[in-house]
Amino acid sequence: MARDPSIVHPAWLRIMHWLNAIAVVLLVTSGWRIYNATQFLGFGIPPRLTLGGWLAGALEWHFAAMWLLFANGLLYLAVNLFSGRLRRQFFPVPPRQVVRDIGAALHGKLSHADPRHYNSVQRLAYLFVMADSIVLVLSGLVLWKSVQFPLLRELLGGYEAARRIHFGAMAGLCAFIVLHLVMVMLVPRTLLAMLRGR
Numbered sequence: 459m460a461r462d463p464s465i466v467h468p469a470w471l472r473i474m475h476w477l478n479a480i481a482v483v484l485l486v487t488s489g490w491r492i493y494n495a496t497q498f499l500g501f502g503i504p505p506r507l508t509l510g511g512w513l514a515g516a517l518e519w520h521f522a523a524m525w526l527l528f529a530n531g532l533l534y535l536a537v538n539l540f541s542g543r544l545r546r547q548f549f550p551v552p553p554r555q556v557v558r559d560i561g562a563a564l565h566g567k568l569s570h571a572d573p574r575h576y577n578s579v580q581r582l583a584y585l586f587v588m589a590d591s592i593v594l595v596l597s598g599l600v601l602w603k604s605v606q607f608p609l610l611r612e613l614l615g616g617y618e619a620a621r622r623i624h625f626g627a628m629a630g631l632c633a634f635i636v637l638h639l640v641m642v643m644l645v646p647r648t649l650l651a652m653l654r655g656r
Contacts, residue, residue: 467651474534487508491516521602547581556582590631
C-alpha cells in the first residue's frame with residue numbers, strides 16, 4: 459500500500475512527540491525544584507517555575523515522568539531504527555551543508571518547503587537532542603542509583619560530576635526547546651502538521 463503523500467507525520471510519531479513534550483516539561487520543572495534543595499551551582503530557580511512544592515513531591519513527579527520519557531524514548535528509537543527512518547530522516551549531516559543552512563537560517567532564508575524532509579540544521583538539532591537525552595538518562599541513573607551503577611558513576615567522573623553533567627544536559631535540552639519553539643513560530647504550519655499529521 460502506497461504512503462499518502464499528504465501525511466507529514468504518522469500518528470505514532472505525533473503521539474510520541476506529545477508524550478515526550480509532557481515528560482520533558484514535568485522532568486525539567488520538577489528537576490529545578492530538586493536542584494533548589496542544594497543549589498550546588500550557586501543560584502536558585504524561581505519557585506513558581508518549579509513543580510512538586512517540596513523536595514519529596516518534586517522527586518515523585520521526577521520519577522514518574524522519568525519512566526514515561528524512558529519508555530517512550532526507547533520505543534521511539536526502536537521504531538526509528540528498525541523502520542530505517544533514523545537513517546533516512548537524520549543522515550547524512552554534511553558539515554558544509556550545516557554551515558550553509560545555519561547561515562541561511564540567520565538571514566531568514568532557510569528553506570522549509572517540504573516539512574516531510576529535514577534540512578541539515580534540523581537533522582543536527584534532532585540528533586543532538588537524542589544524544590542529549592541519552593546523557594540525561596545515564597547521568598540520571600547515577601544520581602538515582604549511584605551504588606547500583608558504580609562503573610557508570612566512575613565513567614562519568616563520580617557522583618558530583620554526574621550531577622553537573624545531568625544539569626548541563628538539562629540546560630542543553632532547554633536550549634533545544636527554545637530553538638524548537640522559535641522555529642515553530644517562524645514556520646507555524648509545522649505545528650499544524652504535528653497536530654493533524656497533514
